[in-house]
Amino acid sequence: MKTQHKTTLGLLAGAACLLSAQAFAAPISSFDFTVGGGFVGGSATCNDASDCVTYANTDPLSGDFLNITWGTPFSSGGQTSGLEIEHDPFGLGAISVGAGPQVIGSFSHANFVLLLDGGWMDYVQLSGIFNLFDPDSNPIVSIPQLNNLAFYETLNTPPCDDPFPGGNATNCDDVFTTEILAGAFDFTIGDYIYTFSFGFEAGPGLTGFTIDTWDFGFGDGPVDVVRIWTRENGVSTIYTTASITARSVPEPGTLALFGLSLVGMGAYARRRKQS
Incomplete structure (x- = not known):
């Protein structure tokens, strides 16, 4: 017995x-995505209340602009500063599961000392669209966004009134403040729950960035933002990242x-x- x-x-x-x-078969190893977005034409304002911004290069997915510049042109004895958004020319990419944060795009600031009569941007809107797909090209999620971006152009005369926390208070870095991308979310395929999240990563030339709350003054109250300090007379870059992790569900x-x-x-x- x-x-x-x-x-x-x-x-x-x-x-x-x-x-x-x-x-508990192996989890999916990677997911495809498309990404697009840019500066919304006509949304920028300038320190002198005039239209100082020039838009260029249209993003194929969103229809907005990948480049904006401001300042006094070289032909007039000055120089220009500007912003550039970069991602795959067709907005295509893949995110590996469990590989940590991976770059899906970048935001760069060409920062130069401007003539006072040239004017500079102090506000612009940023559009974004992110689509995630499973290995069979089925859509998982579509995230459209419209974020505010404020810009502070220092006058390069120390002591600076908004230095990077813990940094050099005499370098007079310029400061961007923009709303944080949509946060993390979960989705389930088969026997696994996947967690997706956006993030930021400092690139070349960047003085630093912090996560904070900020009131843009449009009646929405304080919102979650990333504040970015960029050095003078050079190009600074911050990367947008995405990551996916998986955990099994019995x-x-x-x-x-x-x-x-x-x-x-x-x-x-x-x-x-x-x-």
Whole structure:
């Protein structure tokens, strides 16, 4: 009789392990995405209330502009500063699961000392569109965004009134403040829950950035923002990143079978004690 119990228990445990292996197949290794966005034409304002911004290069996905410049042109004895958004020319890419933050785009500031009569941008709107797809090209999520971006052009006369926290208070870096991208979200495919999240990463020339709250003054109150300090007379870049992690979720049937195997083990232990 003991042999029969042992055999039954072995078959039950073996079936549980087999079903477990089938239920927890390897997670998806990567997901495709498209990304687009840019500076919204006509949304910029300038320090002198005039239209000082020049737009250029249209993003194919959003229809907005990838470049804006301001200041006094070289032909007039000055120089210009500007912003550039970069991602794959067709907005295509892939994110590997479990590989940590991966760059999906960049935001660069060409920062130069401007003539006072040239004017500079102090506000512009940023559009964004991010689409995530499964390996069969089925859409998982579409995230459209319209964010505010404020800009502070220093006059390069120390002491500076808004230095990077803990940094050099005499470098008079310029400062951007923009709303944080949509946060993390979960989605389930098969036996795995995947967590997607956006982030930021400092690139070449960047003095630093902080996550903070800010009131743009449009009646919305304080919102979550990233504040970015960029050095004078050079190009500074901040990267937009995305990451995906996976964790397994046992199916109800698998849990029930494991529970049944535990019951069988308990019954066998009791019978063995009694014998």
